Structure formats: structure tokens, C-alpha cells
Amino acid sequence: MEQEPNNNGSSLNLSCHNTIVEIDRLSFLYEQKLVIDNLSFQVLERDFVGLIGANGAGKSTLLRLLVGLLKPTEGEIRLFGQSLTAFKQWERIGYVPQKNSFNPLFPATVREVVESGLYGRSKLYKRLTRGDQRKIDDAMDVMRIADLASRRIGQLSGGQQQRAFLARALVNNPELLILDEPTVGIDAETQRGFFQLIRHMHEHHHITFLMVSHDMDMMEAYLGKEPAQSCGKLKFYVKHTHAPEDCGETNLTHSLDPERPEFAEVT
Numbered sequence: 001m002e003q004e005p006n007n008n009g010s011s012l013n014l015s016c017h018n019t020i021v022e023i024d025r026l027s028f029l030y031e032q033k034l035v036i037d038n039l040s041f042q043v044l045e046r047d048f049v050g051l052i053g054a055n056g057a058g059k060s061t062l063l064r065l066l067v068g069l070l071k072p073t074e075g076e077i078r079l080f081g082q083s084l085t086a087f088k089q090w091e092r093i094g095y096v097p098q099k100n101s102f103n104p105l106f107p108a109t110v111r112e113v114v115e116s117g118l119y120g121r122s123k124l125y126k127r128l129t130r131g132d133q134r135k136i137d138d139a140m141d142v143m144r145i146a147d148l149a150s151r152r153i154g155q156l157s158g159g160q161q162q163r164a165f166l167a168r169a170l171v172n173n174p175e176l177l178i179l180d181e182p183t184v185g186i187d188a189e190t191q192r193g194f195f196q197l198i199r200h201m202h203e204h205h206h207i208t209f210l211m212v213s214h215d216m217d218m219m220e221a222y223l224g225k226e227p228a229q230s231c232g233k234l235k236f237y238v239k240h241t242h243a244p245e246d247c248g249e250t251n252l253t254h255s256l257d258p259e260r261p262e263f264a265e266v267t
């Protein structure tokens with residue numbers, strides 16, 4: 001499939017920022033069904049990429065390919081400069097999949113769900129250090145779920161569960177957050193607060209975002225009306241945080257510490 005020309009240079013790294021995700025001539029078939037067709041795309045450090053497309057366009061499939069849950073039929077994916085097949089630094093990436101509905105009898109508490117984000121893919125449960133406890137507290141504070149810490153995850157509302165899964169994705173202080181429709185099931189007011197928060201995390205911290213959303217209003221307001229690139233029914237809206245001429249800037253922080261003064265602005 002022919003790709004539309006890129007009008008903002010996102011497939012050409014003209015910036016001093018590193019390429020965090022590199023998708024090179026990627027195709028994917030589910031059995032005989034072609035879902036991703038010859039996609040090439042790059043996400044640079046500190047980009048905010050909004051991925052839009054009709055139901056069934058392949059958005060979730062693309063995210064699942066990026067986090068190694070599916071294998072490309074053709075083409076290559078590189079994360080932080082490393083081929084996905086060799087990539088092991090999963091703590092650098094926070095991923096929140098689309099559906100996280102829990103059986104109400106599932107025994108884990110909110111705190112345990114957030115804590116499980118620390119183990120990455122090792123599945124090795126380790127003794128938590130004080131630093132680990134602090135990371136868990138910070139992630140729960142940021143998502144405003146500290147008061148739910150000892151509740152069973154399966155007994156929370158959909159929106160509360162979603163916030164717990166976001167806290168789980170944040171617990172390692174990731175450089176890249178991959179979110180698949182993170183505000184589904186969240187009420188309008190909490191949604192606005194959430195967008196404010198991720199916008200703040202994007203603008204004031206080093207976090208790079210790749211987010212699927214059907215919320216065109218939010219996407220257009222933050223990322224502009226024109227997609228940077230299209231491939232089939234997938235449309236990529238991109239906001240670069242800094243212009244290449246600002247590359248000398250070094251005063252950004254990469255911390256989710258909610259006690260930092262800038263977090264006070266996010267209500």
C-alpha cells in the first residue's frame with residue numbers, strides 16, 4: 001500500500017532527539033487478513049504521537065507488535081535503537097492495553113497491581129526496597145488512587161481500574177508510554193484531568209507518548225488537524241516537543257515525583 005507523503009519530517013530524523021521507535025516496512029497478517037501494510041514510521045524522543053483510525057483499522061495490533069506481543073509478518077521494529085528481537089529493557093516502556101476488565105474475584109489489591117509493574121517481564125517477585133515502595137506511592141499519588149490502595153482491583157469501577165493500570169505503567173518512570181484508548185470508561189471530568197496530566201508529563205518531563213484514541217477533539221486540540229502520516233486507515237498525528245533549534249536545552253526533568261512543584265498545577 002502506498003503511504004502518503006510525510007509533511008512534517010517525522011520519518012526523517014532532523015532533530016537532535018533520539019529515535020525511540022523505528023518501524024521499518026512493517027506488515028502483519030492475522031491468518032490471511034492483511035492488517036498492517038508496509039508501514040514505516042518513527043517516533044522521536046519527546047514526541048507525542050496520536051494514532052487514530054476506524055474500528056478494525058489495526059491500531060491495537062500495531063501497539064501489540066511494538067511491545068512484542070505479536071511478531072511482524074514482514075519488516076522490522078527497533079526500540080531505543082535496538083531490534084525488537086533482542087530488546088530487553090522493558091522497564092523503559094509503560095504499556096496500557098485496551099481492555100483490562102477484571103474478574104471481581106481476582107484477589108490482587110490496587111497496590112499489588114501497581115507493584116507488579118516493577119517486575120517487568122521477569123515474573124520474579126523480589127523483596128521491595130524502600131525506593132520501590134516510594135515509586136509505588138508516587139505512581140498511585142499521580143493517578144490519585146492512593147485512597148484505593150488496599151481495595152480489590154476487581155471491585156473497582158472501570159475508570160478506577162483504568163487509573164490503577166496507568167499507575168502500573170508509570171511505576172518504573174518510563175521514557176515511553178504506549179496507551180491504547182486510556183480513557184475508555186472514564187467519566188468526562190476525569191478524562192479532562194487525565195489529558196491535562198499526560199500533556200503536562202509530555203511538556204515538562206522526558207516522556208514520549210504513543211496513544212490510540214477516538215477522541216478527535218483532544219487529538220486535534222493538542223496535535224493539530226492534519227495527520228503527519230497515513231498508512232491505510234491508520235493516521236498518525238504528531239507533536240514534537242522541541243524544535244531542532246532548542247536542542248541545547250537541558251533543564252527538563254524526568255521524574256514523576258508528585259511533590260515536585262509543577263505537579264501542583266495538575267488538578
Ligand SMILES: Nc1ncnc2c1ncn2[C@@H]1O[C@H](COP(=O)(O)OP(=O)(O)OP(=O)(O)O)[C@@H](O)[C@H]1O
Pocket residue numbers: 030031035053054055056057058059060061062
Ligand atoms: N486475534 C485475532 N485474530 C484474528 N483477527 C484479529 C485478531 N485481533 C484482531 N483481529 C482483526 O484485525 C483487525 C484489526 O484489529 P485491531 O484490534 O488492531 O483494530 P483497532 O484499530 O484497534 O480497532 P478498535 O478501534 O475497534 O479497537 C480487525 O479486523 C480485527 O477483526
